[in-house]
Amino acid sequence: MIQEVKALKNPLSQALGLLIKRYLSERNWDLKDFERETGIRPNYIRSILQGQTSLHISKAVILYDVFKKESLGKYPSVEGLINYLSLISILEARGNEKIAQYEEVCKILGYSITLEGKNKEYFKGLIEASLTLSKASEKYKALFYPFFSHDIYSKSTSDEVAEIIETRGLLIEVEDFLMNYESYGMNETVRHSIFFDKFFNDVASIYVDIFSTVKKSLSYLPIRIHMTELWKWEDQFCENFEELTIVFTGTLDNTSKENLEQYMYKYLWQKNFQQLNVIYCNLERSSDDLFKDFDKNLQLSYQKTSLPENWEEGMKKVNFFTTNKLTVKEQKLMESENDFYTAFWIFKVINSGEVAFVAKEIPGERNKIDAGKCLTVSETNSKLKIVDSLLKRVKKEKQVQNKQ
Secondary structure, eight states: OOOOOOOOOOHHHHHHHHHHHHHHHHTTOOHHHHHHHHOOOHHHHHHHHTTSSOOOGGGHHHHHHHHHHTOSSOOOOHHHHHHHHHHHHHHHHHHHHHHHHHHHHHHHHTOOOOHHHHHHHHHHHHHHHHHHHHHHOHHHHHHHHHHHHTTGGGOSSHHHHHHHHHHSSHHHHHHHHHHSTTTTTOOHHHHHHHHHHHHTTTSOGGGHHHHHHHHHHHTTSOOEEOHHHHHHHHHHHGGGEEEEEEEEOSSOOTTSHHHHHHOOOGGGGSSSOOEEEEEEESOSSOHHHHHHHHHHHHHHHHTTSOOOTTHHHHHTTEEEEEESOOOTTGGGGGEETTEEOSEEEEEEETTTEEEEEEEOBOTTOTTOBOOEEEOOHHHHHHHHHHHHHHHHHHHHHHHHHHHO
16 A cells, blocks of 8 residues: 655755745735735745745746845845746656656555655655756856765655755855855856956947056055045945955954944945944954944944935845854954955945955054955955855854844
8 A cells, every 4th residue: 555645845845945045034024024025825935935846937026026126135146046946846857756656666566655765765756856957067067066975865854855954054154145146156266257248348449449548557556554544435335335254363352332323334224234243353242243233333333324215125235253262264364465464344246346455453552453455356355255154154153042
């Protein structure tokens, strides 16, 4: 007699369900709100959130439009969504083929069809498809690698899989694939080559020599910069900011009232701006306490002028992280030309790539920074992969802490 078997879950579908669940929580939406925005019925949404049903690829543009319109931070790209949903479909097809083959063999030989047998064949199909796709694309290889490294296809229950996805950094990897699909899996040299190719696409080729002359002149300009000059630069270009990551390794505190009276993070309430990440090393304070102080003291600063009406939307873009210390590789963020710094900023700017700065604390002065320097394009590019790796690590650490 054939045993009744419950639906099996695809780990990629589970990861997407967990991400959508988080996006709903960030927007304070329930299933009815999501139905209103997407036209997707609550029962279907519920099965997607649980990873029991794979979202159809036709819904990719709907999801993209909804999350972009209601953006409170970063949101998936349409290319990332389409490719991710395509991967789910390919894996599902191969997994179901293996189940069908298993059932056919069992019928022919008179064996019982068991849940364990179907699970085994299903995941065998997912593994085969994942390996084939990994050989076809560096992006897919980078996405599937953590699934293999955590041996996720050998787990016996979907609950085990979900826990690993949430606590071992796999959700962060999937989110990176969805949001940064164009550059995902590329080394930084290739990524910036693509960026500058696009930058010159609409420029008449006769003028390229002019850029070469300008570049030569700019290379002689000083790169040392005072904090007030940095703030002026930020005021001038803040409308084009997409993201900012800050790393502090000394005793600086950007949540203090004194600091926030001078620097008020105006771009948090801009539509283009997606995320502010602040990482503290060797600080005996929790990320929650840092966020509360930042929120409270920034509000006090704005009360002297006027508090933005959409205050909460801006605060949802702010993330604080704490870590004991930087790894040897991560410490290279704080180095430049054989000198060491205690503060690092890297801005992601629309149509300009990344812009990075470093600075030091003034010895004997509490919470004050000496003039720093703006890093060259080459030096900035060399640090991008380290920034991405550090962010993934501290996000993973924070997820584990929140689970405890």
